[in-house]
Each structure stands twice: as structure tokens, then as C-alpha cells.
Amino acid sequence: xxxxxxxxxxxxxxxxxxxxxxxxxxxxxxxxxxxxxxxxxxxxxxxxxxxxxxxxxxxxxxxxxxxxxxxxxxxxxxxxxxxxxxxxxxxxxxxxxxxxxxxxxxxxxxxxxxxxxxxxxxxxxxxxxxxxxxxxxxxxxxxxxxxxxxxxxxxxxxxxxxxxxxxxxxxxxxxxxxxxxxxxxxxxxxxxxxxxxxxxxxxxxxxxxxxxxxxxxxxxxxxxxxxxxxxxxxxxxxxxxxxxxxxxxxxxxxxxxxxxxxxxxxxxxxxxxxx
Amino acid sequence: xxxxxxxxxxxxxxxxxxxxxxxxxxxxxxxxxxxxxxxxxxxxxxxxxxxxxxxxxxxxxxxxxxxxxxxxxxxxxxxxxxxxxxxxxxxxxxxxxxxxxxxxxxxxxxxxxxxxxxxxxxxxxxxxxxxxxxxxxxxxxxxxxxxxxxxxxxxxxxxxxxxxxxxxxxxxxxxxxxxxxxxxxxxxxxxxxxxxxxxxxxxxxxxxxxxxxxxxxxxxxxxxxxxxxxxxxxxxxxxxxxxxxxxxxxxxxxxxxxxxxxxxxxxxxxxxxxxxxxxxxxxxxxxxxxxxxxxxxxxxxxxxxxx
Numbered sequence: 001x002x003x004x005x006x007x008x009x010x011x012x013x014x015x016x017x018x019x020x021x022x023x024x025x026x027x028x029x030x031x032x033x034x035x036x037x038x039x040x041x042x043x044x045x046x047x048x049x050x051x052x053x054x055x056x057x058x059x060x061x062x063x064x065x066x067x068x069x070x071x072x073x074x075x076x077x078x079x080x081x082x083x084x085x086x087x088x089x090x091x092x093x094x095x096x097x098x099x100x101x102x103x104x105x106x107x108x109x110x111x112x113x114x115x116x117x118x119x120x121x122x123x124x125x126x127x128x129x130x131x132x133x134x135x136x137x138x139x140x141x142x143x144x145x146x147x148x149x150x151x152x153x154x155x156x157x158x159x160x161x162x163x164x165x166x167x168x169x170x171x172x173x174x175x176x177x178x179x180x181x182x183x184x185x186x187x188x189x190x191x192x193x194x195x196x197x198x199x200x201x202x203x204x205x206x207x208x209x210x211x212x213x214x215x216x217x218x219x220x221x222x223x224x225x226x227x228x229x230x231x232x233x234x235x236x237x238x239x240x241x242x243x244x245x246x247x248x249x250x251x252x253x254x255x256x257x258x259x260x261x262x263x264x265x266x267x268x269x270x271x272x273x274x275x
Numbered sequence: 276x277x278x279x280x281x282x283x284x285x286x287x288x289x290x291x292x293x294x295x296x297x298x299x300x301x302x303x304x305x306x307x308x309x310x311x312x313x314x315x316x317x318x319x320x321x322x323x324x325x326x327x328x329x330x331x332x333x334x335x336x337x338x339x340x341x342x343x344x345x346x347x348x349x350x351x352x353x354x355x356x357x358x359x360x361x362x363x364x365x366x367x368x369x370x371x372x373x374x375x376x377x378x379x380x381x382x383x384x385x386x387x388x389x390x391x392x393x394x395x396x397x398x399x400x401x402x403x404x405x406x407x408x409x410x411x412x413x414x415x416x417x418x419x420x421x422x423x424x425x426x427x428x429x430x431x432x433x434x435x436x437x438x439x440x441x442x443x444x445x446x447x448x449x450x451x452x453x454x455x456x457x458x459x460x461x462x463x464x465x466x467x468x469x470x471x472x473x474x475x476x477x478x479x480x481x482x483x484x485x486x487x488x489x490x491x492x493x494x495x496x497x498x499x500x501x502x503x504x505x506x507x508x509x510x511x512x513x514x515x516x517x518x519x520x521x522x523x524x525x526x527x528x529x530x531x532x533x534x535x536x537x538x539x540x541x542x543x544x545x546x547x548x549x550x551x552x553x554x555x556x557x558x559x560x561x562x563x564x565x566x567x568x569x570x571x572x573x574x575x576x577x578x579x580x581x582x
Contacts, residue, residue, distance in 0.1 A: 014383070014385075017377070017380060018377070018380060018391050021373075021377060021462075022391060022394045022395075025394055025397055025398055025459065025463070026394060026397070027420070028406065028409040028410055028413055028459065029397070029401065029409055031409060031412045031420060032405070032409035032412065043412060044418060045418055047418065047423075048412075048418045048419070048420060050423075090309055090310050090313055091310065093306035093307075094307045094309070096306060097300075097302070097303035097305075097307045098303075100300075100302075101300060116314070116318060118516045118563060118567060119560060120519070120520045120540075120556060120559045120560055120563060121522065121537070122522070122537045122540040122541060122552075122556040122559065123321075123322060123325050123553075123556040123557060123559070123560045124317075124318060124321045124322060124325070126321075126328070126540070126549065126552055126553055126556060127321035127322075127325045127328065128317065128321050129544070130328075130549060131321075131324070146317055147317065149313065149317070150314075153310070153313075153314070157310075183302075211402035211403075211404065213402075213403065213404050213522070214523060217526075217541065218541070218544065227404040227523075230404050230405070230408055230527075231404065231526065234411055234527055234530075235530055239408070239411055239412065239415070242411075243408060243409075243412075246404070246408040246409065249402065249404070250400075250401065250402070250405050253400050253401075253402075254400070257400050
């Protein structure tokens with residue numbers, strides 16, 4: 001009898017495949033970083049090199065010294081922060097309430113929130129853009145944040161519902177028998193216990209907004225965000241500058257992913273990949 | 276009044292029960308209302324407005340199918356539609372094939388599995404804008420690492436023009452380039468979804484199949500695939516919808532040289548042709564809805580047939 005032959009075949013052929021794919025997944029990112037820290041000729045010349053032959057930080061220094069870096073940087077920072085704060089203000093009470101209503105209705109609402117993510121952004125962005133244009137809000141950080149919230153609400157609600165579900169009902173009830181009102185019990189008992197989940201939700205919405213491209217291209221035509229600025233440099237034929245910006249945009253992602261490792265479930269990220 | 280049974284008596288008790296429910300959940304309702312108000316204002320209303328604009332004549336404001344007719348007749352629309360369908364079809368099949376292969380390998384326990392898992396998670400954290408920028412170095416028209424590697428491996432003798440070529444066969448190469456970059460991001464997602472599915476399959480089923488003398492292929496065909504099917508359906512619907520909406524990647528990587536429906540809608544918006552832009556966007560929305568509904572119906576029907 002052949003025992004576990006599926007195993008044997010896969011382990012024999014598996015390793016080369018895994019190594020090949022690891023190379024495929026890592027190589028473009030390596031080149032992106034390499035482009036920013038070596039002589040440009042090595043990356044975009046006629047005969048590019050695999051290794052960093054002449055290390056230089058010149059491109060980083062000139063790019064960080066450019067005055068046109070900061071307006072998009074500040075705009076991205078502002079939009080992402082607005083989005084995170086507004087989404088939290090809207091979703092925390094909603095998620096808390098969802099955990100108190102019958103489970104069937106709760107999951108129907110959460111699933112329909114995720115279904116809204118299936119709608120193409122271009123359908124929603126166009127009318128929002130025309131309305132904001134009329135209201136003269138079209139280039140503001142707040143206008144773009146209001147659109148970005150669409151993107152983050154499903155995932156934020158999902159994380160927060162999961163968080164509130166883990167808090168035992170008895171705790172609030174105990175507070176209420178001691179004379180707390182429902183709102184005070186929520187504020188002094190449930191919210192403090194939910195803080196780790198709330199933090200993860202805030203960081204997620206911040207990241208999603210920080211990297212977003214589609215709504216931004218509709219709603220921030222002149223005062224660009226960082227992702228739009230990257231696109232502009234690629235389009236203008238300044239790939240190395242674009243690469244520096246791209247690394248810059250990714251740095252917060254790396255820091256956050258590293259420090260939140262144990263909270264980040266793959267499923268959250270899977271929902272976060274569209275930018 | 277209560278003693279006489281007539282149909283009207285049902286209504287007040289229903290209203291009463293509704294009132295009771297509303298009172299019981301008044302805090303919950305007050306907490307959820309702002310979220311729904313926002314969703315109405317920034318999603319429901321815009322979609323309705325987009326549909327309205329799409330029927331509106333640009334100059335007169337009269338409602339007709341005029342925008343749809345003129346958009347559909349454009350060469351660019353046909354091109355964008357074909358590109359969208361091709362990107363979704365080719366991309367999704369390849370992503371599923373590779374994702375399943377990787378998931379099958381990764382579902383075994385072996386030394387170094389954690390390292391590979393960590394590597395495969397990396398593309399998930401990289402935004403599309405960044406990956407598209409990275410791949411401009413790989414597929415750049417002169418030099419470029421794809422050509423360099425293929426040359427060094429002896430697979431090509433003259434450079435492939437991945438991106439900048441204007442005529443139709445070149446267009447196919449560009450389409451393929453977009454598919455590859457999309458795969459770079461999506462294959463790990465599909466792998467993760469299918470890995471979750473594989474890990475839910477009871478190992479004893481395989482042992483039982485082996486005792487019964489099932490070959491490797493038969494085990495895969497009769498144990499793995501049927502049990503994995505709900506996960507495959509989920510992955511295909513989620514990623515299929517995303518593939519239809521693909522936007523940032525073709526714009527950044529090819530400078531809009533591979534038009535898809537969403538980029539066509541955008542370019543019309545950028546030219547201030549709002550009504551035509553809305554028409555394209557609404558067509559895209561309908562395609563996505565039809566795809567999701569039909570696909571889920573079909574896979575459900577298949578399940579019923581198999582039982």
C-alpha cells in the first residue's frame with residue numbers, strides 16, 4: 001500500500017516551486033529598493049545589473065529635499081487620519097449596537113456591508129466628484145476622506161463587531177446593577193476593553209486610505225495625494241523618483257505590519273489589497 | 276373589539292409589536308442610524324445619481340439611451356470591454372491554477388514552511404500603486420529585468436517590447452504583462468483562501484481513500500476538489516469582481532494603453548464627459564452584478580446536481 005503518496009509527490013516537486021515563487025514575489029520589491037539606493041544607470045540603463053554595484057543615497061537626499069514632496073505627503077496624512085477618525089466615530093457605536101441585536105440580522109448587515117465593496121469605485125466616485133465640485137469641496141482632504149470611508153467601513157465594522165462580541169455581557173450588566181446608565185456602562189466598561197480591537201481598526205482604515213488610488217484620482221486632481229504623485233512621476237518618465245516615493249509610502253505599512261504581527265490575520269489583509 | 280375575529284385585528288398587534296421592538300432597541304437604532312445615513316448619502320444617492328446622469332443628455336438634460344448608444348458604438352469601448360473580459364478570464368484562471376498549486380504544497384507540514392508563508396504574505400501588504408511602480412523596472416521597454424533574465428537564461432535573443440507597442444499583437448503582450456503583475460498580487464490571496472479550505476479537510480478522508488486504493492489523481496478529484504469547491508467559488512467571486520474593476524494597475528503600468536472599462540470611465544470623466552462616463556460605469560456595475568449572481572447561482576446548481 002502506498003502511504004501518503006500525495007505528500008511524497010508534493011514534497012519532491014514542491015520545494016523548487018516554492019523557491020521559484022518566492023523569487024517572483026521578492027524580486028520586484030528588491031529592484032524597487034535597489035533603484036533608489038544605487039546609481040540610476042544600474043537599474044534603468046541599457047544593461048541593468050542584478051546587484052547593487054555603486055551604493056548611493058543621492059536620490060533619497062534630493063527627493064526628500066524637493067519642496068513638492070511635502071504638500072502630497074501632508075495631504076495623504078490628513079486624508080488618512082480624517083478617514084480613520086471619522087470611520088471610527090461612525091462604526092464604533094454601530095458595531096456595538098450590532099452585537100446587541102439578534103445574530104441573524106447582525107450577520108445580514110455585515111455581509112451586505114461587504115457586498116457594497118463589490119461596486120466599482122468609478123460609479124460612486126463620479127457623482128461624488130460632481131457634487132463636491134458644486135459644493136467647492138472637490139480638492140479638500142475632508143471630501144476625499146468621506147469617499148475613503150466607503151472603503152474602510154466594512155472591515156472596520158467587522159473588526160469591531162468581533163471585538164465587542166468577545167466582551168462578556170455580564171460585565172456591563174454588573175455595572176448597570178451598580179447604577180450605571182447604559183451609556184456610562186458602554187463608555188467605562190466596554191470601550192476600554194475593546195481598545196485593542198479599536199486600535200487595529202483605526203490602523204487598518206488609516207492604511208487603506210493612505211494607499212488608495214481610485215477615489216483620489218477623481219477627487220484630488222490638483223492637490224494630489226502620495227499615490228497620485230507616484231503615478232505622475234511614472235507617467236512623466238521619472239521612475240527613480242517614483243520608486244523613492246513608493247518606498248516612502250510603504251514604510252508605514254512595514255512598521256505597522258511588523259508591530260501588529262499578532263493581531264493581523266491574513267483575512268484582514270486579503271480585504272485590504274485593492275488600492 | 277377584541278372578541279370579534281376579523282382580519283383587521285392583525286394590523287394593530289403587528290404595529291404594537293413593531294413599536295415594542297423599536298422601543299426595546301432604541302439605543303441600538305440610534306447607534307446604527309448615522310452609519311446608514313452616511314451609506315445612503317455617499318453610496319445609495321451617488322449610485323442613483325450616476326444612473327440618472329447616464330441617461331441624461333449632456334446639453335439638453337433630456338433622458339434617453341443616447342449616451343449608452345454612442346458609448347457602445349465607440350471603438351475604444353469594444354476594446355476596453357474585450358480587455359476587461361480577457362484580463363478577468365486569463366488572470367483568474369492562471370491565478371487559480373497557481374494559487375491552488377501553492378496551497379496544495381503549503382498545506383503539508385515541512386521545514387521552512389513558516390518562512391515561505393511569510394514571503395507569500397508580502398505582496399498582500401504592498402499597494403497596487405507600489406507594485407505597479409516596481410514592475411515598471413521589470414517590464415521597461417529598454418533594458419528591463421524581464422528581458423535581462425530571459426536573455427541570461429537563453430530564452431530570447433531580442434528584447435520583448437512588453438509595454439510600449441501600439442499595434443494589436445503588441446496590445447496582447449501588454450495585456451499579458453498586466454495579467455502577470457495582477458497575478459503577483461492576487462495569487463497569494465487565492466492561495467490563502469484555498470489553504471484555509473484545504474486545512475478544513477479531514478486527513479482521515481485521504482487515508483480512507485488510500486485504503487480503498489484510490490490513486491493520487493483520484494484522491495484529488497474525488498476528495499480534495501469537491502470539499503474545496505465552496506472555497507474556490509468564494510475566491511473566484513471575490514477576485515473576479517476585483518478583476519472586473521481593475522483600475523490602478525493598467526493606468527500606472529501602461530499609462531492607460533490597455534484601456535479597461537473603469538479606466539475608460541475615468542478618461543471620459545477627465546475629459547468632462549460626465550454623462551458618458553456614468554454610462555460606462557453603470558455598464559461595468561451591471562456586468563459585475565450579473566457575474567456575481569450568475570456565478571453563485573451556477574455553483575449552487577452544480578452542488579444540487581451532484582447530490
